[in-house]
Amino acid sequence: MSDSAGTPHHLVPQPSAWVCRWVSYIPHGGTVLDLACGSGRHALLLARLGYRVHAVDRDPPALARLAGVAGIITLQADLEAGRWPYEGRSFDGIVVTNYLFRPLLPVLVSAVAPGGILIYETFALGNEAYGRPSNPDFLLRPGELLDAVRGSMRVIAYEDLKVDD
Incomplete structure (x- = not known):
């Protein structure tokens, strides 16, 4: 099976174990x-x-690999410039991996529909000892993600650990 850009789907990296572990908590058939x-x-x-x-991503070639895949709507947008492209929308699930733009944290929390779930996996301070990213702007501080959802969401799982590949 290939996508419209000719890249076989089997060449796309495997989903994160963290996402696979929690995806069933997203309401079935949701957005x-x-x-x-x-x-x-x-x-x-x-x-x-x-x-x-x-x-959604800012990279058109990445999105081109998803074009025409049933059940997926793509949007090219620079999430760090301009307006939030999903103003007024809510989602049953939001998945974020290997990305951090702090001004979006409250926007994401408010975009999770009642009964929905936010699955977030990214790098934290300490990662600089292992390589990239090493810029503190792209690394969560201790407790930062928990603070971002406090009072708005129930936390069902949180881990802060070193992951070996």
Whole structure:
């Protein structure tokens, strides 16, 4: 199976174990936002599982790999410039991996529909000892993600750990 850009889907990196672990908590058949979707590894997983997926990224070639895939709507947008492209929308699930733009944290929390779930996996301070990213602007501070959702969401799982590949 190939996508419209000719890249076989089996060459897309495997979905994150963290996302796979928690994806079943997204209401079945719901609408999911894959934020800064990159290669589309999570958008493809979610679409296969029957979710309606909005995949957004600033990289047109990455999005081209998802064009024409059933259940996926793509949007090219620079999430760090301009307005939030989903103003007034809510999602049953929001998936974010390997991306951090702090001004979006409250926007994401408010975009999760009642009964929905935010699955967030990214790098934290300490990662600089292992390589990239090493810029503190792209690394979560201790407790920062928990603070961002406090009072708005119930936390069902949180881990702060070193992951070996």
